[in-house]
Amino acid sequence: MTRPRVATGVRGARGAVNVLLVLVGVLAAWWVLAATVLRPLETIPTPGEIVSRIADDGLTFYWVNLKVTAMEAGQGYLLGVGLAVAASVLALLFPRLRGIVMQVAVITYSLPIIAVGPVIYLMIGAPSSGDPSATAVLLSALAIFFTTVVGTLLGLDATDQHSLDLVDVYGGSRLTRLMKVQLIAAVPSILTALKVAAPISVLGAILGEYVGGVDRGLGPALLNAQQASDVSRTWALALAAALLAGAWFALMALLSQVVNRLGWGVTEVSTTATKRTPRSPWAVTGDVVVSLVVIGAVWTFGLRLLGISPFVGRTPAEVVSYLADNSDSADGQNHFLALLPELWRTLLDTGMGFALGLAAAVVAASLFLVFPTLERALMPLALFFQSVPLVAIAPVLIIIFGRGQFTVAMMGAIIVFFPALVNIGSALKNVPPALIDLVRTYGAGRAGELVKIRIPACLPAIFAAVRIAIPGALSGALLAEWLATGQGIGSVVITAVGSADTDVVWASVTVVTVTALILYGVAALLENAARKRWGT
Numbered sequence: 001m002t003r004p005r006v007a008t009g010v011r012g013a014r015g016a017v018n019v020l021l022v023l024v025g026v027l028a029a030w031w032v033l034a035a036t037v038l039r040p041l042e043t044i045p046t047p048g049e050i051v052s053r054i055a056d057d058g059l060t061f062y063w064v065n066l067k068v069t070a071m072e073a074g075q076g077y078l079l080g081v082g083l084a085v086a087a088s089v090l091a092l093l094f095p096r097l098r099g100i101v102m103q104v105a106v107i108t109y110s111l112p113i114i115a116v117g118p119v120i121y122l123m124i125g126a127p128s129s130g131d132p133s134a135t136a137v138l139l140s141a142l143a144i145f146f147t148t149v150v151g152t153l154l155g156l157d158a159t160d161q162h163s164l165d166l167v168d169v170y171g172g173s174r175l176t177r178l179m180k181v182q183l184i185a186a187v188p189s190i191l192t193a194l195k196v197a198a199p200i201s202v203l204g205a206i207l208g209e210y211v212g213g214v215d216r217g218l219g220p221a222l223l224n225a226q227q228a229s230d231v232s233r234t235w236a237l238a239l240a241a242a243l244l245a246g247a248w249f250a251l252m253a254l255l256s257q258v259v260n261r262l263g264w265g266v267t268e269v270s271t272t273a274t275k276r277t278p279r280s281p282w283a284v285t286g287d288v289v290v291s292l293v294v295i296g297a298v299w300t301f302g303l304r305l306l307g308i309s310p311f312v313g314r315t316p317a318e319v320v321s322y323l324a325d326n327s328d329s330a331d332g333q334n335h336f337l338a339l340l341p342e343l344w345r346t347l348l349d350t351g352m353g354f355a356l357g358l359a360a361a362v363v364a365a366s367l368f369l370v371f372p373t374l375e376r377a378l379m380p381l382a383l384f385f386q387s388v389p390l391v392a393i394a395p396v397l398i399i400i401f402g403r404g405q406f407t408v409a410m411m412g413a414i415i416v417f418f419p420a421l422v423n424i425g426s427a428l429k430n431v432p433p434a435l436i437d438l439v440r441t442y443g444a445g446r447a448g449e450l451v452k453i454r455i456p457a458c459l460p461a462i463f464a465a466v467r468i469a470i471p472g473a474l475s476g477a478l479l480a481e482w483l484a485t486g487q488g489i490g491s492v493v494i495t496a497v498g499s500a501d502t503d504v505v506w507a508s509v510t511v512v513t514v515t516a517l518i519l520y521g522v523a524a525l526l527e528n529a530a531r532k533r534w535g536t
Helices: 002-035 047-057 059-093 095-110 113-124 134-157 161-169 174-185 187-210 218-227 231-262 281-305 316-324 335-370 372-387 390-401 405-429 433-441 446-457 459-485 488-498 502-534
Strands: none
Touching: 002 047, 002 372, 047 059, 047 231, 059 095, 059 134, 059 187, 059 218, 059 231, 095 134, 095 281, 095 459, 095 502, 113 134, 113 187, 134 174, 134 187, 134 405, 134 459, 174 187, 187 218, 187 231, 187 405, 218 231, 281 316, 281 502, 316 335, 316 502, 335 372, 335 405, 335 446, 335 459, 335 488, 335 502, 372 405, 390 405, 390 459, 405 446, 405 459, 433 446, 446 459, 459 488, 459 502, 488 502
């Protein structure tokens, strides 16, 4: 009876040693490259220089700023997760609302923060000195709402059909099905969504701090360090952000392990999971139209109820009128047609970031499954790139790779990669053991097991990753255009914000949001076709 425990302990010790060796290797490579090849760039300090800078600044400096950002991210996390779970439950209890809920979620994920942030700030105002920013809290909640809705619905849809049939036989209502079966079965997927949301909430809070009105927090500290060209402090603050996000992610991962060991919820995908009926193109189109009507109504009445000044706010009617107007055009072209070349540039940038990020996530998730040591060693790096704002990483990427399309693709891929990695990686692991035992009986190795069983079984998670990746890639493209290329809708928006051209800001944000809805609808149609083809 003791041999398995000893063997497990030995394997655990070897795994820890392997992880430590990989981390030491990464740290050594960083130190050597930063001190030699990358030294002329003057943008990548050695680990020793970062530690020295932290010692010079004092831990109090980092703690004061870290505490404010943590409070903002925590409040935004609770708000975003709470609203997302409530919306998912509403969509499950009232299936006709599902499409609308998803479209509204897509809109929240697709709104460019660089344009929405200033609008929210103007409506809410600045906090008192040293207090958390309400703008940062709302942007943090906004950043995680969509991914949490997708993850929660993925779990609710994976409920064992036999269990639901049993509830129906005893006369249970939809609410009974939800409380007795579906929420319990969805626990693993909800916990995965919570892990994904942890670093994203930190990122949203930092971006909210960039909007202004905050004198403490990692956001203003990073901004001040960048403006002063203080490379070592910038990296030290970036590592502080990564540490905060990593600790949050680790806490959610620990909670997931505890829940699994206690047997709360299923820990594997059911072989008789509920199958959603594929929806027709007309139904998907109808959802988009209804969503736009709902958002338009909320938009119009929200401006009135909040008393937003006409100088800041624009109603949907005013935006449409501006897009159709050609009175100031020499060639008779309206503003919408004038935006199309920039929109096409943004779509190309989005496609590159989407393809690179999703492909990297699939490859990384597969490698992590076959070589678990890699996951334990390299996941902190993934967390680092997820939690540190692109405005902090962008200067390094631009100096190393230039301002070309590869840099744009990298920025989009960074946003896409982590949520896709966590969703796909979790699904690859949660495959019914009976199927794994079957292929192993026929002599299949880990690679054969991955190709023949795990990847086909995690297709729903891949579909979920695609739906998450599309708006993320669009957001990444907008940020890249603002920070690197000076082309596309991203550049148009930030230029308009700087010149207080409210009409262009609202028109550009509207065009981007509608484009995101259309892309999401196309993804939904492709998912329906794939589900018909493979019977998932």
